[in-house]
Amino acid sequence: MEAMPITDEKKPHVVFLPFPAQSHTKCMLKLARLLHHKGLHITFINTESNHKCLVKHGGSDEVPGFQFKTIPDGHPDDGTEPIKTTEENVSYLLTHFLDDFLGILTGLEVPPTCIICDGFMTFVGTFNAAEKLKIPVILYWTLAACGFMAYYHAKVLFEKGILPFKDKRYLTNGYTDTLIPIPGMEKVRIKDLPKDIFTTKHDDLSLQWIVESARKADIVTHMIIHTFDELEAPLIKEIKSLFPHTFTVGPQQLLLNHITEKEDKKSSFNGHSLWKEEPECLQWLESKELNSVVYVNFGSLAVMSIQDLIEFGWGLVNSNYYFLWIIRTDLVDGKHVVLPQELNDVIKERGFVASWCSQEDVLNHPSIGGFLTHGGWGSVIESLSAGVPMVCRPFLHEQPVNCRQMCQEWGVGMEIEGNVKRDEVEKLVRELMEGIKGKKMRNKAMEWKKAAEIATNSNGSSSLNVEKLAKEITLLSRN
The missing domain is CATH 3.40.50.2000 (Glycogen Phosphorylase B;)
Structure with a gap:
């Protein structure tokens, strides 16, 4: 320009x-x-x-x-x-x-x-x-x-x-x-x-x-x-x-x-x-294969219970996929996050946890295959720009309508509805990364990426x- x-x-x-x-x-x-x-x-x-x-x-x-x-x-x-x-x-x-x-x-x-x-x-x-x-x-x-x-x-x-x-x-x-x-x-x-x-x-x-x-x-x-x-x-x-x-x-x-x-x-x-962005996130991604990592970030304002955080954690671990998980220091009821030791130990095997990152750089990294998100618009449009499909768990503000549109109109998302349960998280992450619907969503996300580039x-x-x-x-x- x-x-x-x-x-x-x-x-x-x-x-x-x-x-x-x-x-x-x-x-x-x-x-x-x-x-x-x-x-x-x-x-x-x-x-x-x-x-x-x-x-x-x-x-x-x-x-x-x-x-x-x-x-x-x-x-x-x-x-x-x-x-x-x-x-x-x-x-x-x-x-x-x-x-x-x-x-x-x-x-x-x-x-x-x-x-x-x-x-x-x-x-x-x-x-x-x-x-x-x-x-x-x-x-x-x-x-x-x-x-x-x-x-x-x-x-x-x-x-x-x-x-x-x-x-x-x-x-x-x-x-x-x-x-x-x-x-x-x-x-x-x-x-x-x-x-x-x-x-x-x-x-x-x-x-x-x-x-x-x-x-x-x-x-x-x-x-x-x-x-x-x-x-x-x-x-x-x-x-x-x-x-x-x-x-x-x-x-x-x-x-x-x-x-x-x-x-x-x-x-x-x-x-x-x-906030401070941790470059170690990108360094960790360098060792991972194409489309092999789930990126997890619930934005700058969402707050959840420790129980929901634990359910997300076990769902991610049980999916057997690598994951990069952003856990803000105030994500759990505005307080410092302390995960159970057993969960912490297994997360270290397949996951990388940080408090903040350069999201656009992460989403555009070739190892990222899917995004577990809160559905905030900044995250959604950055994911579309990178051609990355999503699983969405909306929390507040206009996130529910963003989630509805990405699932029903744009064909790039699936929603976690109701209470957070590890089995549902595991199921949707697996579908996102390897399922037939996940592949369709990835293809659709790439179409929107091209449309965004044209715009x-x-x-x-x-x-x-x-x-x-x-x-x-x-x-x-x-x-």
Whole structure:
């Protein structure tokens, strides 16, 4: 991709505001890099603790035309890694964010052309600041189109009086198994909608947050979604009928891969991770045969019981396949993980356990044959980009609808439903790696990989959309 020359004295200047979580920050940072490469100036706003982690684990933040600013998040400045929960971060930002954000915006040398705001960062007063300073807002949903539409449909159900549910009977399987008509999506059940909406309380904060976030989509002129047209064509058509100026810009890493090494040095830094990535993971994979390893990672936010973790462990061991297993230090109920000694001993025979890794490098390693995932969108689109089929165990947010689509529409996944049981894990891992369905899924995943590569080539849909987005922002700067 060639950088778009900008000769105007007034350079376009985009302020990026991600939700303070690993996957959101990573996704928005990649788009910021793409727009910076097109000639736009970038100010990227992180919470203080997240930015320290990004610099510590991702590399230098000194890049011409690309600056970082930080807002306080209430985390003690003692050199430790952030341990606050998402709820604690949200609670702090609700109270303190607006004044700090206004201070950053008014203190910038070059006035912002626009704010690209994470679709879930509107609750802290972002629009109040933008309206006060007359800065247009573009919403960026770091989700699939199906994830966005699932959240947006929660607003529709709320306005129809269906949400919150009348009583707890509506939370039983008999009701939540019901198919729900969403334009552009078939075979979606009520239970596939975001887990945050399943409440009987009118004052439920999660439901209010989702509904208000969706309502903001109705008032902006432009939106961005991290997907590609070929993957979700019917749904994107429906979304564009509601929101005509919608840009699909994924998979972003494939777009970044088109930037040459020389150009990359001018417009980026070394990584996007808030956590330390362990290179030993890739070293271990080097000794394994083609398609022989199961990669296991439940993302940055999922939390499970020690019993579920043990069931996953025995299922993986009993499958008799090699596996690379990422176990975050806070994966089990937010506490340090201690596996039974017997399980630990057998894991060492066929498995490699780490606390974090460079996921895209792992998924693209030839030894990886399948991915056991939570179904977070970042993981799903990275797996599709690498042509790797999946077994999915959704936990929270829009993961259920991602899982439903990968299993029912895209043909690349199988779901672990209900309670986690070792026999089911073993059975699905074996099917994934050696079964007839697994082979079909692998072939389908390779088809989606090729489609993603086409979308991100110079004349592909996503590549052209990034170009259009850069030009739209440039036009704003000239008004």
